[in-house]
Amino acid sequence: MGNSEKNLATAVTDLKRALEETKRYLLLVESVEDYAIFVLDPKGYVTTWNLGAARINGYTAAEIRGKHFSVFYTPEDVAAGRCEHELDVAGRKGRFEDEGWRVRKDGSRLWANVVITAMRSESGNVVGFAKVTRDLTERVRNEEQRLRLAAESAAREAKAAAEATQRVQREFLAKAGEALTASSLDYRMTLATVARLAVPELADWCSVELLEPGATVPLQVAVAHADPSKVQYARELGERYPPDPNAPTGAPQVIRSGKSELYPEIPAALLEAGARDSEHLRIIRELRLESGMVVPLTGRARVLGAMSFIYADSGRRYTQSDLSFAEDFARRAAMAIENAQAHAALNTLLEFQEGFVAILGHDLRNPLSAIDMGTGMLRQLAVTANDPRATRVLDRMRSSSRRMSRMIEQILDLTRSRLGGGLEMRFAETDLCVTLTGIVDESRTSHPSRTVDLRCPPSLLGRWDRDRLEQVFSNLIGNAISYGLEEKPVTVEVREEALDGPIRVEVHNDGPPIPEELRAKIFNPFRRGGQDSKAEQTAGLGLGLYISHTIVVAHRGEIDVRSNSAEGTTFRVTLPRRPNISSPTVGDQEPR
Numbered sequence: 001m002g003n004s005e006k007n008l009a010t011a012v013t014d015l016k017r018a019l020e021e022t023k024r025y026l027l028l029v030e031s032v033e034d035y036a037i038f039v040l041d042p043k044g045y046v047t048t049w050n051l052g053a054a055r056i057n058g059y060t061a062a063e064i065r066g067k068h069f070s071v072f073y074t075p076e077d078v079a080a081g082r083c084e085h086e087l088d089v090a091g092r093k094g095r096f097e098d099e100g101w102r103v104r105k106d107g108s109r110l111w112a113n114v115v116i117t118a119m120r121s122e123s124g125n126v127v128g129f130a131k132v133t134r135d136l137t138e139r140v141r142n143e144e145q146r147l148r149l150a151a152e153s154a155a156r157e158a159k160a161a162a163e164a165t166q167r168v169q170r171e172f173l174a175k176a177g178e179a180l181t182a183s184s185l186d187y188r189m190t191l192a193t194v195a196r197l198a199v200p201e202l203a204d205w206c207s208v209e210l211l212e213p214g215a216t217v218p219l220q221v222a223v224a225h226a227d228p229s230k231v232q233y234a235r236e237l238g239e240r241y242p243p244d245p246n247a248p249t250g251a252p253q254v255i256r257s258g259k260s261e262l263y264p265e266i267p268a269a270l271l272e273a274g275a276r277d278s279e280h281l282r283i284i285r286e287l288r289l290e291s292g293m294v295v296p297l298t299g300r301a302r303v304l305g306a307m308s309f310i311y312a313d314s315g316r317r318y319t320q321s322d323l324s325f326a327e328d329f330a331r332r333a334a335m336a337i338e339n340a341q342a343h344a345a346l347n348t349l350l351e352f353q354e355g356f357v358a359i360l361g362h363d364l365r366n367p368l369s370a371i372d373m374g375t376g377m378l379r380q381l382a383v384t385a386n387d388p389r390a391t392r393v394l395d396r397m398r399s400s401s402r403r404m405s406r407m408i409e410q411i412l413d414l415t416r417s418r419l420g421g422g423l424e425m426r427f428a429e430t431d432l433c434v435t436l437t438g439i440v441d442e443s444r445t446s447h448p449s450r451t452v453d454l455r456c457p458p459s460l461l462g463r464w465d466r467d468r469l470e471q472v473f474s475n476l477i478g479n480a481i482s483y484g485l486e487e488k489p490v491t492v493e494v495r496e497e498a499l500d501g502p503i504r505v506e507v508h509n510d511g512p513p514i515p516e517e518l519r520a521k522i523f524n525p526f527r528r529g530g531q532d533s534k535a536e537q538t539a540g541l542g543l544g545l546y547i548s549h550t551i552v553v554a555h556r557g558e559i560d561v562r563s564n565s566a567e568g569t570t571f572r573v574t575l576p577r578r579p580n581i582s583s584p585t586v587g588d589q590e591p592r
Helices: 003-031 051-057 075-079 082-093 137-180 187-198 228-240 251-257 268-273 278-287 320-384 388-419 432-446 466-483 533-538 544-554
Strands: 035-040 095-103 109-120 126-135 205-210 219-225 261-263 289-298 303-312 428-431 452-455 461-464 490-496 503-509 558-564 568-575
Touching: 035 051, 051 126, 075 082, 082 095, 082 109, 082 126, 109 137, 137 187, 137 320, 187 205, 187 219, 187 320, 205 251, 205 289, 219 228, 251 289, 251 303, 268 278, 289 320, 303 320, 320 388, 428 432, 428 466, 432 452, 432 461, 432 466, 432 490, 432 503, 461 466, 466 490, 466 503, 466 544, 466 568, 544 558
Parallel strands: 452 490
Antiparallel strands: 035 126, 095 109, 109 126, 205 219, 205 303, 261 289, 289 303, 428 461, 490 503, 503 568, 558 568
16 A cells, blocks of 8 residues: 555544544534534524533523523613624634523523634634623522522611611610709709710710800800710810811801711811811820710700710711700700709799898888888877878778788789798687688678678688688788779678588679679789779789688688679678698698
8 A cells, every 4th residue: 555545544634633623523512412503604594402501591402502691681771782793702802701581492591601702714713602691690599589589688787777877876865865854953963964965875085165144155064975085185285276156067067056976977177177286186086986966955045055975986987866866855955944044044033032032021111110100009099189081091090000911911912822832821719700700790890881781690710821821811801892883882601511510601792793804813913803994993913812812722722703793792601611731831820
């Protein structure tokens, strides 16, 4: 056999071996089930199809051969020219890889990793494309599930954190509310307590600045930190570097504008901009302030100050929700401050009133006693001299003096009832009919032209304050005489409801009724009956009925009024025979 024959035989053997290898390779490719491996012609039409492609995409080889590979893409991608773009990139660069949604034969979608490789001839021309597709849908679903579970876990953690924050806020409000409504009216001490309550749950630092009335610079009245040494450090820092009242941020600006400031992250530049010198800058940096909010203490008419909440070194951050909570609490604190200030002003007024009462009780009654005594002596001289004109003038002077004395006593009673927890009461065994008889006799003497009828049993014993009841019934009978018709009698009638039961006393007069709008307020101080203009001219301060009401209530009794044009006006007083007074009364005495 010649060389040419040998060479031919070798070539045939090599070709057979190559065909066998190609056949085995094609069998291998066609049998792969985890990857879709197929070939596209230069225009993108399918020419081969393996088992993996059939399993992943759902097409049989007979169904898909000759169809364009765009059937695997979503309508949106096809419309966007994605298929042409992938072949173009693979043709120019030799390879294209991508991940995205693809479409199966049944219309369902899969997430696929796609690699398209250009196949070239010996001359370098593209003769087709090898396309390998891997189904990653399960991985994507697992990732989506992982993300969903992570999101659910994060949501649960966020909910738990929010609930914990709300619980802390509720506890803070409860404790701070107790402090704000405590009996102590030193609001600076109260604010210091509130600042301490905020640490460390709501803040690492908490401070309160107040702008007192008339002041131009806010004063720090409270500062709190979990570490007491840092509190002292902060105070020393405030004394060494007091805040600039014109600062564009922080408490001074919040007090000027009345608007809150929230810093989820405190910029270092913001802090460093406020440094006065290198030492101040060093201290600011050492504080390591991370997050903060400043809220105004807004009162009814002005901004009273500001509260600052700061996180430092704890890794926590303030949110808009935290700011809303702080603003709501600051409004409550401002209300408590104003209430304390108002109470302090009221105490000052009460101290003045107490001084006024002392002056009224001592310095005015003494001169009036001298006037009353002097007019009495002069009247005796006038009677002896048989000077009726002087006698009448002196009688009027003495009557006016005594009326003024009664007014003073009424004012004293009013002030005592408002300041000292009630009128002084002296309970003792008293005969009410004897008391009323004396009052009626005095009224008849003072008003000889008027008729006053008393209807009372021979004796009515009970435990009452005789002098105070004399005030009550002198007022009621005096009112009836002043406002009743002159030609009609004033009647005073006493009734026993039952043996040892309550006693009812009715004082009645005929005449114009008390106006309806006045009836509901008639027992208020400085109110008068308003039935007759003539009576108005000689009336007192309008305290008689108020004091009468106070005395009757102190006896555990009741007083009311009925008034109309047909029946006239009737004041009715109901008194228990032996009032149940739970605590010892002032000046409780034996019968007088």
